[in-house]
Structures are given as C-alpha cells and as structure tokens.
Amino acid sequence: MVLVDTSVLIGFLKGHTSSKVALFQEVLRRDVPFGISAYTYQEVLQGARDEAELEILKSYLSTQRIYHLRPEAATYEKAAVLYFSLRRQGITPRSTLDMLIALTAIECDLALLHDDRDFDAMAERIAELRTLDTL
DSSP states (O other): OEEEOHHHHHHHHTTOOOHHHHHHHHHHHTTOOEEEEHHHHHHHHHTOSSHHHHHHHHHHHTTSOEEOOOOSHHHHHHHHHHHHHHHHTTOOOSOHHHHHHHHHHHHTTOEEEOOOHHHHHHHHHOTTOOBOOOO
C-alpha cells in the first residue's frame, strides 16, 4: 500500500511530467491501493486558486482514502523526536508537516511516494520510513 505525498499529488493534478508522477500513474493503472495523509489533504486544499478550484479539489479528495495519525500527545512527541534525531544527524527537514506525513507512512505501514528531497534524506536515516521508487 502506498501513501502519496503532496509533492506527487499536486504534480499529477497539474499535469506535470516527472518520474514520480509517472510512477503514481502506474499505481493508478495497476490499481495499487493508495491513499493520502490528512496533512496532504490540507496542503492540497490550501493551494486552491479560487473557490471554484477549492470545490473541485474537495470533490476529488473526498473520493480518496485518507490516513490519519492517532490524536494523542505521544504521536506528536514521536514526530518531534524524529525531527530532533534528524537535526542531530545534520538533517533539518524544511516542513513540520513533512515530519507528520513521514510518521503517517511509518505508523500505517505504507510506502511513501514523494518528489521531495527532504524525504530522501529522512529515509536514509529512519529505517522504518519506506519510500516507493519503483513498482
């Protein structure tokens, strides 16, 4: 099962061509189970240009499986500890939401399909974070 990151989903929705968008198209073609995180849901919606686009995005995203983290303090503590650990190793992720998306992939045992160099650096140092590079 696959967790599709904002970086790939936005590229797909905008019709961009990249190896990661092509991989997502292959996921769709092969009917591989996938979903998005609640954080990707937010990021995509907040990028809407106007109310009409917001409604279109909401309609599309409502058809997708959305993965959530447990709403407990321990969940966010774990994300903070992962961030702290990465910083101690010389890696400073640019986005708190990326940490939560990575943790969603880990906690839900999903391979993360992304197009964001921060996730590559995270995956090199967080053994539990699996990324999808090929099918």
